[in-house]
Amino acid sequence: MISYTDSIESITTAKLHGFFVGWSNQPSPETHLKLLANSFKVVLARDDKTGNVVGFITAISDGVLSAYIPLLEVLPAYQGQGIGQELFRRMLDKLSGMYMVDLICDKELQSFYARFGMKPTNGMSIRKPGKT
Numbered sequence: 001m002i003s004y005t006d007s008i009e010s011i012t013t014a015k016l017h018g019f020f021v022g023w024s025n026q027p028s029p030e031t032h033l034k035l036l037a038n039s040f041k042v043v044l045a046r047d048d049k050t051g052n053v054v055g056f057i058t059a060i061s062d063g064v065l066s067a068y069i070p071l072l073e074v075l076p077a078y079q080g081q082g083i084g085q086e087l088f089r090r091m092l093d094k095l096s097g098m099y100m101v102d103l104i105c106d107k108e109l110q111s112f113y114a115r116f117g118m119k120p121t122n123g124m125s126i127r128k129p130g131k132t
Contacts, residue, residue: 002046008036013032013033041061041095056073074087102121
């Protein structure tokens with residue numbers, strides 16, 4: 001069974017393995033834990049049997065009008081079970097008071113986010129593959 005939490009209090013680096021699939025320079029579990037701790041909001045999906053984190057979503061924000069969702073990931077072995085949808089739904093609930101919630105995603109993921117009322121827009125970004 002999968003449980004959801006917005007607390008990272010009991011999360012250790014040992015519970016954060018297998019994420020960032022396909023990244024040219026994958027963040028370490030130490031960096032992963034640090035980014036969770038420094039996020040404005042976070043929701044984790046945990047496997048109740050192992051205690052391991054199997055999915056997560058983060059938001060950064062000014063705390064007033066705007067929020068940005070930089071990361072939503074579910075481990076490959078747990079995909080297709082609705083975990084990503086539940087993580088996203090829970091995050092949108094947490095950010096419901098914000099005037100704007102933005103994210104950038106690959107074109108093939110737009111239909112996933114459209115189910116939640118998000119609309120395609122234009123954006124710009126810089127990626128530094130050698131830095132994590």
